[in-house]
Each structure stands twice: as C-alpha cells, then as structure tokens.
Amino acid sequence: MKANLKYNAAWLGVMVLGFVVIDACEFLGIINSFIENMLVTIGINIILATGLNLIIGFSGQFSLGHAGFMAIGAYATGIITQTLVTPIGFYLSVVVGIGIAIIAALIVGIPTLRLRGDYLAIATMGAAEIIRILINNLKITNGAAGLFNIPPLVTWATVYVFMCITTIVTVNFIHSRSGRAVMSVREDEIAAESMGINTTRWKLAAFVFGASTAAIGGSLHAAYIQTIAPGDFNIMASIAILIIVVLGGVGSITGTFIAAIVLGTLDTVLQNFGTLRMIIYSLALILIMIFKPSGLLGTWEFSFKPLGSRQRKEQSVHE
C-alpha cells in the first residue's frame, strides 16, 4: 500500500488536474455546449467501454449484449427521476439500475457463460435483444416511443466523477487477486481450473461487474440526453461500444480511454458526414483486425511506475 502511495497520488493528481482544466475552460468560455456535449459523450463511452473491456479483454468472454444492460440503467433513471426530481432520486435510480442489471446479468450469465466464444456472443446478443423487446412492449417504459423530458440532473462534473470512480474500481479489481484469477481464465480455462480457480464464478463476476458499469453509463446517458427510446439500445449500440474496445486494444484500459476520446472527437468533426462516418468505422474495424488484431495499444497500459523506476536506477548509478 505504502509502496504504491506515490503512484496513487500521481493518478489522483491527474484526475484533479483534468477536472480543474475542464472547469477552467468552462469558466473561460472555451467549452461551449457543443464541446461539453462531446466531452460528456466521451465520458459515458469510457464508462461503458471500460466495463466491456473487463469482460472481453480481461476475462476473455465475448459479450455482444452491453447495450441491453445500458438500457436497464437508462430506463431505471428515466422512470424513477420522473417522480423523484431531485439529485437523491437520480442516485437512487443509479443504484436501482445497477441492482436490476446485476440480477439480469446473473440470469443471463449463469446459463450462458458455460458457452464458448462465438456461441456466447450470440447468446448475449439474444439476451440483450430480449431486454430491448421487453422494454419496447411494456407500458411502464412507454413502448417504442420511449421516455422524454427526463429531468436534467446530470452535469459534466457528475459524469467526470462517475468516470473516475468506475475506472478506479475496475483497475483495482484487475490488479487484485480476483483480477488475476479472471485473467488466468482468459489465458487458459483448463489450466486455471486445475489450479483450483472456480472459472464459472470468476467469469460471472467479470460479466456482472461489466453489466453494472453499463447500467451506470445508461443512467448518465438518460439523465444528460433527457430522451431515451428502445431503438437507442439495439445491437448497433453494442457494436459501437465494441469498436471502442477493439480499437483501443483488447485488454488495455489506457487504450479504451484513448479510443473513446479519439472516436468521440472524430464523431463531432465528422458529424456532417453521417453514414460515411459509419463506413469509415467499419473499414477501420476490419483493417485493425487484419493487421493488428490486438488493437492499437494491445495490452499496453500507461503507468507512472517506469518513470519512477528510471529515476531510482539513475540514483543507484550515482551511488
């Protein structure tokens, strides 16, 4: 704990600095509502993609149903905050969304995580579509029209804080004993099992974890955008999150951050191009898979540790 104090302090510094920079830009009027919208979208995408990267990159399970869990969070917020128009209502709805998403992930995950690779992908996609079709036909969710006039209880600061918290929790999970268990399942399921790791339990843990972060992302999306419809959470939405994960690097949280920022900025720049943008994305997806299947950054992570150790090496040379 003490050994990591310096790095943890450095990361805390980065987070606070980021907040101060955005706040200052907001204050000076550099960030207009257009750019703020972009930043919030990037933040929400980082939350969603980090969760999906945990499932795909670290536990090695291929889930195509992320948008389904996002929909659960979004609708929880949409429904609860319409009666409870206070920040407390929002936080309550986030908790409720996470709760329902965890239950749904358990129901989906316990049977389907026995499946391998592409079968799992299809099964999770089917499960997400079932969630979407249910939302599309229920009365409480207002059917295909969706919910609108959701009270705007979220500012960019809320999204920023949530982004930091989910990232810290996810990264800590990855670096803990549990995280190593999850990664061993990715490397070789049979070898992990023979080492005494309960593979089903850790796969499920990663899946449930990812689903609950997706629900948080969905809640923030609903409260910031203020309108949601079942069509926003279709298979295309799952694939959009997948593109961020794959582009950044399957198994690299740093990569997810960079990819979300690059794609978010590109989205805003290319907004006028409409479908051409999607053509570029799909081409990029195919080309990256062919030429660099591990994504742009692979499993590389940015860390303050190499910087620190170089200093220490220099010191030892001087001594």
Place this chain on the structure above:
Amino acid sequence: MQTIGQQLINGLSLGSIYALLALGYTMVYGIIKLINFAHGDIYMLGAFWGYFVINKLHFNFLFAMLSAMLFCALVGVIIEYFAYRPLRKSPRITALITAIGVSFLLENGMTYFFTANTRNFPQAIQTVTYHLGGIQISNIQLLILGTACLLMLLLELIIKRTKMGKAMRAVSVDPEAAQLVGININHTISFTFALGSAMAGAAGVLIGLYYNSIDPLMGMTPGIKAFVAAVIGGIGSVPGASLGGFLIGLLETAVQAVGLSAYKDAVVYFVLIVILLVLPAGIFGKKTKEKV
C-alpha cells in the same frame, strides 16, 4: 383447422427463406468455424440486385434470380478473399469481429449509396391466389417453397455427389489432413462461400417478391434468425439447417397467430438460448468432447 392449415402454409414459406439462409451459415461454420455475420447482408444485396435488374434491365424473374445468385456468389468470394482469408490462423473472436465489421460496412455502404428508404420490390410475377378447401395459397408462396426445396436438393447433390463436395466435407473434418491428400483448401473455402452466398441471393430475391419491400437493413434480423435455425438443426449439418429453417419459420408464424407478434423476435432468441444450453449440438449435430 383452416387457420392452422393457413398458418402452416405461411410458416413453411417463411421457413424456406430462413432455411436457404441457414444453409450458408452452416456450411461456412462447418468449414472455417466462423459465424459469418455478413451473411444476412449478402441476402440484402441479393434483394437489391433483383430490384435493379428487374426495374432497370427488365429481366424476367428467373433471370433476375439466377443473376442475383451469381452476383452474391461473387460478393461472398470477394469478402472471403479480402476479409476472412488473412485471418484464417488467428483466434476465432478476431474473425468474428471482422465479420461484424463487414456486416456493418455492407449495411452502411448501401445506406450511403442508396439511402435508407424502403423500396417497393417490382412485381415480376402476377400474384394469383388459389383457394384449396378454405386455405389460401398464392403462387408466390408455392414458388418460394418449390425454389427453396429445389435449391436444397441441388446443394445436397453437390455436397454428396461431386468432387468439390467431397473436398468440402474433407476440409470441414480436418483441414490439414485434407491438404495432405492434395485438396486446395483456399479453392474449397471460396467455393463454399460462393455456394452459401448464392443461396442467400436467391432467398433475397424471393423475399423481395413475397414481402414486396426492401431496405438496406433488412438482412440483420433474418440473418440472426437464420443463424438460430442453423444452430437448432446442428451447425455444420446441411439437412439440419433446412429443418431448423422450417422450424423457425413455423415458430414465428405460430407466435404471430396467437397474437404475440410484438414478441416474435424475442421468442426466437429465447429458443436459441434454450437450445444452446439444453442441446448445444443441435438436432443433427455431432457432440465433440474437449481434449486437454
């Protein structure tokens, strides 16, 4: 009794479309273990090809369908050559993501060039409805059923009786051993894609004629349902895919008939999950034990 008969006819005609699509999935999966996500979009391309040749070049229906099959076979081979062949040795997930990318590219490419509007498919054949003991059958439904059965029979003959079919079966059992006895794997896989895509092309033109409307995203849901059909029949098995297609078609019409049409897609996905859990090898599939 009459309504059951009527729904049976509707289900079978819809099912034959799914069966044609499922054959492509099952053959490709059998040979390179890839869920070809783009298969549904090849079916969409077939429908659009039919639309253009009938409208612009005034082909008759038969030529439109044959040319669509040829065109889709070509597209399938091109996709395999550029997108899937470089990934033959990489993990299956990588290939799956590429397939999703190809599907995305075809959908958005078509939307970009031809807009997302729904179009009316030209009525190349005048619809005639026959009444048989209170059951209505249109000549288009008969045409779909007939064509689908004919194509499936043809496919079965190609796979069982020709040299190329033998090569396909050999590669799907063991690619390396097949190579050792002198089979050109690349040609065999290209041929498999061509066959599967031609089936999808035919299905596209037939569905255009049946439903009378086409759009660039029409391939997505039927593609997934056809995959479900292939899984139910036992992926890798040709008769299984045909049977699975008919079963899914019947199931969907049955759900619609009892008044739950809003949930018809959900039921198909639910059946998929149940089948994957209870009978992962499907009806005709072989069970494989994993060896360490």
